[in-house]
Amino acid sequence: LLLNILPETIAEQLKQSHDIIARDFECVTILFADIVGFTTLSGRLSPLELVDFLNQLFSDFDYLVEELGLEKIKTIGDAYMVASGLPEPRTDHAEAIANMALEMNKVINQVSLVYNENFKIRIGINTGKVVAGVIGKKRLIYDLWGDAVNIASRMESSGEPGKIQVTESTYKLLQNKYVFTKRGTVNVKGKGEMVTYWLESIA
Secondary structure, three states, X not given: OHHHHOOHHHHHHHHHOOOOEEEEEEEEEEEEEEXXXXXXXXXXXXXXXXXXXXXXXXXXXXXXXXXHOOEEEEEEOOEEEEEEOOOOOOOOHHHHHHHHHHXXXXXXXXXXXXXXXXXXXXEEEEEEEEEEEEOOOOOOOEEEEOHHHHHHHHHHHOOOOOOEEEEHHHHHHHOOOEEEEEEEEEEEOOOEEEEEEEEEEEO
């Protein structure tokens, strides 16, 4: 059960000790994705149809996470959060998340065909320092905290349907391997003006 809800190394630590598990990571890339128009969709589908849709979509995302060696953090309603570079650091964390984002857009297009709909997702990505770990005693979850997480979330919420918005910190790591379009300056809640980019494709 622990291995199904926590990374293997964290599950092992938890079995050995009931202390708080937390660790700093200097460079992690975080992705948030959200289904556009989900409230409208909820009104058109029955609860069972809605759950079936989310299960199919998120299961496809989970498969990508496994294939790319990423860490799924959680789902919140119709939002999906994944990170790379933890609990084991990796040098290609930003590339792995970029590949995930591009594949996610392909998946949502395929699901749209199945349901005869025009589903879109907004994706936001940021790279930075986080604290990751497990706190509490009930319904344990491996979670992330820090400014980098908040900014990644803002990249999603201030983005546009079908697009992948990334911060300058992520762009600098990927600019020579991927194709970007500069969006320009965006007013980000709690951070002010930030220069962001649209991730378009692999170079």
